[in-house]
Amino acid sequence: MTFSSVPFMFYFLPIVFILYYIFFFSLPIKNFILLIFSLIFYTWGEPKYIFLLMLSILVNYLFGLGIDLLKTKKKLALSIVVLSLIFNLGILFVFKYLTFISSNLNIATQGKIEIINIALPIGISFFTFQAISYVIDIYRQDVAAQKNILKFALYLSFFPKLIQGPITKYKDFAPQIENRTETWQKFSSGSCLFITGLGKKVLLANNMAVVTDRIFEIQKMGNIPVSLAWLGALAYTFQIYFDFSGYSDMAIGLGLMFGFKIERNFNYPYISKSIREFWGRWHMSLGRWFKDYLYIPLGGSRVLNKDLIIRNLAVVWMATGIWHGANWTFLFWGILNFVFIAAERIFEFENSKLPNAIKHAYAMFVIIIGWVIFRSDSLQQAGNYLVSMFNFPQNGFLSDYTYMFIKEYGIFFLFAILFSMPIAGKINQLMAKGIVLRRQVSKSQPDQERVLYGEAPFTKLITFLYPIAMILLFLVCTTYIVKGSYNPFIYFQF
Known part of the structure; x- marks a missing residue:
C-alpha cells in the first residue's frame, strides 16, 4: 500500500483519522491506534515480513534496556552495542546482500555455489538504521532507554516514515510520543x-x-x-x-x-x-x-x-x-x-x-x-x-x-x-513578508535603517486561491491514480 493509492487515501487514512481524533482526550490511546495501524500498513505490503519488523522491535528494545542497565559498566554496555550491530547489520546482510553475493560467487565459481534468492523486505534499510541509532544513542547517554515497548514500537514503525523515511532519531521523536498537540494549523x-x-x-x-x-x-x-x-x-x-x-x-x-x-x-x-x-x-x-x-x-x-x-x-x-x-x-x-x-x-x-x-x-x-x-x-x-x-x-x-x-x-x-x-518558497516569503513600502533611516544611527512592510499585491487573492488550488491538485492527482497510471516508487527497493 503506497501513499499514492486509492486504498491508502480513501480507506486506510480516513479510518485512522476518525479513530485517532475520536480519542482526542487520551494520548496513550492515540499512540496505540497509530501503532496498530502502522503494523497493519506494513502487513498490507509485506505480510510475511511483519514478523521481521516485530523481531527488530523486540530485540532492539531489549538491547536498549540492557545498555541502560549497564551504563556504568562501559565494557559490558559496549559489548551489547556490538551485539546489536551484529544483529541489525546481519539482518541487512541476509535480506539485502546475500542474494547479490551468492550470485557473484556463482559466476566466479562457474555455478559451483548455488544462488540464494531472498526477497527484500520493503523499508528494511530505514527501520534498521533507526534501530541502530537508538541503541548507540543510549550507549552515548544522549537518551534514556524507553521502558514502554509499545512507545518504542511506535517510534520504529510509525507508518508515515516506515517505508521510505525520513530517518528520524529517537531523541527527536520520543518527546513527541510523550507529549504533543494537534492543532488545526498543523x-x-x-x-x-x-x-x-x-x-x-x-x-x-x-x-x-x-x-x-x-x-x-x-x-x-x-x-x-x-x-x-x-x-x-x-x-x-x-x-x-x-x-x-x-x-x-x-x-x-x-x-x-x-x-x-x-x-x-x-x-x-x-x-x-x-x-x-x-x-x-x-x-x-x-x-x-x-x-x-x-x-x-x-x-x-x-x-x-x-x-x-x-x-x-x-x-x-x-x-x-x-x-x-x-x-x-x-x-x-x-x-x-x-x-x-x-x-x-x-x-x-x-x-x-x-x-x-x-x-x-x-x-x-x-x-x-x-x-x-x-x-x-x-x-x-x-x-x-x-x-x-x-x-x-x-x-x-x-x-x-x-x-x-x-x-x-x-x-x-x-x-x-x-x-x-x-x-514556491519565494512566493510564501512574499506572501508572509509583504512588500517594502519605504525604508526609514534613523537620524541617531545613520548607518541603520528600518524597513516598513506593507501587504503584497494580491495577497488576499492568493490566500483565497491557495486552498482551491490544493483541492484541484488533489482532484487531478486522484484522477491519475484512479485511472491506474504508472506509479513506481524508486526508494521502496532500499
Whole structure:
C-alpha cells in the first residue's frame, strides 16, 4: 500500500483519522491506534515480513534496556552495542546482500555455489538504521532507554516514515510520543504538504518515469542518438528527485496531521554549486545518520592527517553506495561521489572564484552522470548509456523519439525544472513578508535603517486561491491514480 493509492487515501487514512481524533482526550490511546495501524500498513505490503519488523522491535528494545542497565559498566554496555550491530547489520546482510553475493560467487565459481534468492523486505534499510541509532544513542547517554515497548514500537514503525523515511532519531521523536498537540494549523499545513508531495509524485515523477523507462529500454537494444540519451538521463534526474522528495513531503505532512514534527529531507538539491553542497541538500536525514554514526566516530575532519580524512570520506561514501542497493552500480556511484567530494576538499573548490553559473553547471553534470550509473542495471549498461550520451560522431544528435517525448511530456519537463527550484518558497516569503513600502533611516544611527512592510499585491487573492488550488491538485492527482497510471516508487527497493 503506497501513499499514492486509492486504498491508502480513501480507506486506510480516513479510518485512522476518525479513530485517532475520536480519542482526542487520551494520548496513550492515540499512540496505540497509530501503532496498530502502522503494523497493519506494513502487513498490507509485506505480510510475511511483519514478523521481521516485530523481531527488530523486540530485540532492539531489549538491547536498549540492557545498555541502560549497564551504563556504568562501559565494557559490558559496549559489548551489547556490538551485539546489536551484529544483529541489525546481519539482518541487512541476509535480506539485502546475500542474494547479490551468492550470485557473484556463482559466476566466479562457474555455478559451483548455488544462488540464494531472498526477497527484500520493503523499508528494511530505514527501520534498521533507526534501530541502530537508538541503541548507540543510549550507549552515548544522549537518551534514556524507553521502558514502554509499545512507545518504542511506535517510534520504529510509525507508518508515515516506515517505508521510505525520513530517518528520524529517537531523541527527536520520543518527546513527541510523550507529549504533543494537534492543532488545526498543523493539520491544514500537513494536508497541503501531503497534497504537494502527492502532486510531485503522481504528476511529475510518474510521467518522468515513463520517459526514463522507455529510453533506457531503447538504449538496451543499441546505441541511441545523443539528444535522446541526454533526455533520458534528465528525465531520471527529475524522476528520482520528485519521487523521493514527494514521498518525504507526504510523510512529513502526515506526521503533522497527527501532531508530529518530522525534519525535512530535501532542500532543493538541484540548485547546488558543488557535490558536497548537493549532499547537504539531498536525503539530509541519511547524510546526518552517516555523519553522526560513521564519519565522526572514524574521526571525521578532526584528524590531523589529511590522508585519514580522505579515508574517512571513502568509507562513508562506499557505505552510502552499498546502503542504496546490492549492485556494483551503487558501489561505483558511491565511489564517484567520494572522488568529486574529496577533490573539492583538496582543491577548495567551493572557495574558488569561479562564477556560480560554472559551479552549478559542473555540479549538475556530475549529478546527472551519477544518476545514469545509479539507474542502470549493470556497470556494462551504465557504460553503454554514457557512451551514447557523448558519442556524437557515431550516433548522431537528433532523434524522432526525442521530438516525440518532448511533444508529449514537454509540459512536465517544464514544471519539473520550475519546481526543482525554490519558487514556491519565494512566493510564501512574499506572501508572509509583504512588500517594502519605504525604508526609514534613523537620524541617531545613520548607518541603520528600518524597513516598513506593507501587504503584497494580491495577497488576499492568493490566500483565497491557495486552498482551491490544493483541492484541484488533489482532484487531478486522484484522477491519475484512479485511472491506474504508472506509479513506481524508486526508494521502496532500499
